[in-house]
Amino acid sequence: MTRGEGIMSRVFQSYTPYKGPLGGVRKGVLVSLGDGRATAYALGELQSRGTFFIGPGTEVYGGMVVGEHNRDDDLDVNPVKEKKTSNVRSVTAEEKVQLAAPRTMTLEDAIGYVAADELIEVTPTAIRIRKEILDVGARRVRSKRQQQQQQQQQQQQQH
Secondary structure, X not given: OOOOOOOOOOXXXXXXXXXXXXXXXXXXXEEEOOOEEOOHXXXXXXXHHEEEOOOOOOEEOOOEEEEEEOOOOOEEEXXXXXXXXXXXXXXXXXXXXXXXXXXXXXXXXXXXXXXXXXXXXXXXXXXXXXXXXXXXXXXXXXXXXXXXXXXXXXXXXXX
16 A cells, blocks of 8 residues: 555546456455454554554454455464563663554445455444454464365366
8 A cells, every 4th residue: 555655647548348356456464363452562563564454452362354464465463462671771662653544444345355264243343354263273274275175176177
């Protein structure tokens, strides 16, 4: 995303027949590893990885989608990591973290955004997206099995 610094222009060329759904529009997601309250320190460290759907102080749990990754693959992150404290003062210890505003999602946005391996949680206070399988190890095993099945199907089609 341009984060407010983009320039847009458009030029109309022509109408064409419908070519089907757009492919490759959705990027990967940032998935929480830990349970607890998201910290500004952790979100500041992870801000270069993508756009967040949560702000500091939001309760998160393992398997919850907390943001959109800049790349096409999913990334497991720890938004609850706290800054290590010590008794020694330093110049860099007192830095204030500047965070971009989180991208809030309506129910319609979440329905349009959710992938096949994700679910939408709707509560009276929040709309969240989560992975179908919350455990990171089980998700990796499942994705490896799916990749192996796809490779086997491709090999069978070639023969």
